[in-house]
Amino acid sequence: MADKTLVCTDCGKEFIFTEGEQAFYAEKGFENEPKRCPECRRAKKAQRNNRNFDR
Structure with a gap:
C-alpha cells in the first residue's frame, strides 16, 4: 500500500490517506x-x- 491523496467532499481540500x-x-x-x-x-x-446534548 502507498499513501493516497484524496479530496474532501466538504471543503474540497486535498488530504493524505496514509498507509x-x-x-x-x-x-x-x-x-x-x-x-x-x-x-x-x-x-x-x-x-x-x-x-445529542441539545435533546
Missing part, C-alpha cells in the same frame, strides 16, 4: 475510504455530539 490509516481501516473492516479531511471529520463529529 497506516489504510491498514487501520482494513483491520476494522471498513470498505470505503474517508470522504472528509481530518479537520472536517472532527467538525462533523463535534456537530453530532452537540446535537
Whole structure:
C-alpha cells in the first residue's frame, strides 16, 4: 500500500490517506475510504455530539 491523496467532499481540500490509516481501516473492516479531511471529520463529529446534548 502507498499513501493516497484524496479530496474532501466538504471543503474540497486535498488530504493524505496514509498507509497506516489504510491498514487501520482494513483491520476494522471498513470498505470505503474517508470522504472528509481530518479537520472536517472532527467538525462533523463535534456537530453530532452537540446535537445529542441539545435533546
